[in-house]
Amino acid sequence: MNFEAKINKFIEILIDYKGYVKVIEGLENTLKIAILGLVIGIVIGTLIATVRVIPKYKTLPRVLNSICTFYVGFFRGTPMVVQLLLFYYVALPLMGINLPSVSVAIAVFGLNSGAYISEIMRSGIQSVDYGQTEGGRSVGLSFATTMMKIVIPQAVKNILPTLGNEFIVLIKETSIVSFIGAADLYVAFNYIGSNSYEFMVPYLAMAIIYIVIVCIITVLIKFMERSLKKSDRRN
Amino acid sequence: MIDVIDLKKSFGKVDVLKGIDIKINKGDVVVVIGPSGSGKSTFLRCLNCMEDPTGGQIIFNGVDIADPKVNINIHRRRIGMVFQHFNLFNNKTVIQNIMLSPVLCALSDRRKAIIRNIFSKKKEPVRSKDEIKKTEKENAMKLLARIGLEDKANAYPSTLSGGQKQRVAIVRSLAMNPDVILFDEPTSALDPEMVGEVLEVMKELAKSGMTMVIVTHEMGFAKEVGSRIVFIDEGVIKEENNPKDFFDNPQDPRLKEFLSKVLI
Numbered sequence: 415m416n417f418e419a420k421i422n423k424f425i426e427i428l429i430d431y432k433g434y435v436k437v438i439e440g441l442e443n444t445l446k447i448a449i450l451g452l453v454i455g456i457v458i459g460t461l462i463a464t465v466r467v468i469p470k471y472k473t474l475p476r477v478l479n480s481i482c483t484f485y486v487g488f489f490r491g492t493p494m495v496v497q498l499l500l501f502y503y504v505a506l507p508l509m510g511i512n513l514p515s516v517s518v519a520i521a522v523f524g525l526n527s528g529a530y531i532s533e534i535m536r537s538g539i540q541s542v543d544y545g546q547t548e549g550g551r552s553v554g555l556s557f558a559t560t561m562m563k564i565v566i567p568q569a570v571k572n573i574l575p576t577l578g579n580e581f582i583v584l585i586k587e588t589s590i591v592s593f594i595g596a597a598d599l600y601v602a603f604n605y606i607g608s609n610s611y612e613f614m615v616p617y618l619a620m621a622i623i624y625i626v627i628v629c630i631i632t633v634l635i636k637f638m639e640r641s642l643k644k645s646d647r648r649n
Numbered sequence: 650m651i652d653v654i655d656l657k658k659s660f661g662k663v664d665v666l667k668g669i670d671i672k673i674n675k676g677d678v679v680v681v682i683g684p685s686g687s688g689k690s691t692f693l694r695c696l697n698c699m700e701d702p703t704g705g706q707i708i709f710n711g712v713d714i715a716d717p718k719v720n721i722n723i724h725r726r727r728i729g730m731v732f733q734h735f736n737l738f739n740n741k742t743v744i745q746n747i748m749l750s751p752v753l754c755a756l757s758d759r760r761k762a763i764i765r766n767i768f769s770k771k772k773e774p775v776r777s778k779d780e781i782k783k784t785e786k787e788n789a790m791k792l793l794a795r796i797g798l799e800d801k802a803n804a805y806p807s808t809l810s811g812g813q814k815q816r817v818a819i820v821r822s823l824a825m826n827p828d829v830i831l832f833d834e835p836t837s838a839l840d841p842e843m844v845g846e847v848l849e850v851m852k853e854l855a856k857s858g859m860t861m862v863i864v865t866h867e868m869g870f871a872k873e874v875g876s877r878i879v880f881i882d883e884g885v886i887k888e889e890n891n892p893k894d895f896f897d898n899p900q901d902p903r904l905k906e907f908l909s910k911v912l913i
């Protein structure tokens with residue numbers, strides 16, 4: 415088969431055999447897992463990072479801090495595939511919980527990125543001058559309120575590029591969710607490939623879709639960075 | 650108003666404050682001077698527990714706020730603080746800087762009032778959120794007018810000069826309607842030509858009867874505005890007097906030496 419024939423075959427399966435339904439479903443799942451995973455990750459990561467910077471002379475912060483250290487150690491110390499398999503085939507069945515594989519994937523992606531984002535967020539918080547915290551505390555704001563209203567918004571601005579990077583990593587990592595039977599882009603294009611006994615064009619198309627998504631995200635982040643920078647500009 | 654009793658503070662093995670006793674009454678303008686590293690900042694920062702004292706008491710309006718069990722945030726609302734490096738919120742505009750804490754505090758008081766109303770027959774009046782924001786905004790604009798910076802209301806701190814930043818920082822602390830304001834070298838980070846405008850605002854505050862505790866190296870200002878001058882050295886108060894006697898007739902040998910160095 416020459417290349418043109420391969421493309422025709424691909425289009426035939428994509429359109430006539432409803433391959434596009436699979437692709438759309440895969441795309442949807444990929445985005446769902448990456449976006450929701452990122453949102454959960456940001457929430458968890460911010461909480462952990464906040465615990466990490468609380469002054470440590472009371473017992474409760476120390477205990478919380480140890481829990482966070484263990485959590486981050488586990489999720490950074492094992493491959494995400496292993497975490498997926500552990501949750502889907504071991505932890506959840508043991509607890510008697512039955513969840514769709516996409517939901518499990520979202521949860522694991524969230525928990526995993528939470529560990530990485532906590533470190534990103536911590537360095538972001540530490541990059542904000544301590545005077546900002548003092549200013550907040552001096553007018554009677556609690557530690558939590560000072561963090562939420564003053565420090566974390568500035569930290570997020572500083573780490574936005576790194577956070578964008580994390581999102582891109584998540585998008586690409588979604589290709590492992592087929593290990594627990596979730597239908598992502600890889601599953602969709604694999605379906606097309608195996609129906610035509612021809613994998614060159616489907617995989618090429620898959621790569622292009624990933625690149626397009628990543629380009630879109632990059633542009634969005636640049637845009638957000640610029641709009642968040644307005645407090646730095648002299649006007 | 651603030652009664653400091655045998656205040657001690659150490660960082661690890663270093664004893665910085667070794668027992669400070671002082672009474673600050675309503676309307677006092679207490680100026681704290683002393684050599685570098687003598688513990689002036691530490692003393693000031695203990696007054697609102699920015700540094701937790703390691704010993705002694707700080708009785709503020711009848712409550713010992715050095716006790717770790719008290720909710721310090723409630724008391725800090727009544728104790729303003731102005732820093733050497735301004736510490737304005739960089740992610741907020743000037744007016745947001747001033748309004749932030751008053752609005753949040755009013756909202757949290759409002760929530761508590763609503764909860765109390767559920768459980769008691771006597772219903773207290775509850776202001777709406779918009780009303781709170783409107784009042785605080787008007788108040789903030791009035792404060793900005795007082796320092797002549799109304800036109801900067803929507804500017805970000807990064808666009809202001811040092812003197813403007815410090816004036817905003819002063820009214821930010823004023824917006825909480827504090828009983829006392831603490832100043833830690835408020836003019837030390839400023840270019841010389843901006844020192845005057847900040848001292849002017851502080852003089853006016855003193856004239857209006859605000860209670861103030863000021864750490865400064867501006868001896869002229871101390872003499873003019875202070876109602877009492879305190880010399881801190883080696884972690885204790887070595888001398889405390891009215892400005893005239895303090896500068897014209899110092900007793901402590903270390904103070905004599907210090908004054909001979911700073912008053913040329």
Ligand SMILES: Nc1ncnc2c1ncn2[C@@H]1O[C@H](COP(=O)(O)OP(=O)(O)OP(=O)(O)O)[C@@H](O)[C@H]1O
Nearest residue numbers: 660663665683684685686687688689690691692834
């Ligand atoms: N957070 C801290 N940890 C450890 N040591 C500290 C800390 N803060 C202050 N010190 C030490 O306490 C001593 C007093 O410091 P402080 O800042 O109160 O002095 P100061 O009188 O304000 O001096 P300056 O005029 O230079 O501002 C110094 O020796 C300083 O090194």
Ligand SMILES: [Mg+2]
Nearest residue numbers: 689690691834
């Ligand atoms: Mg100091």
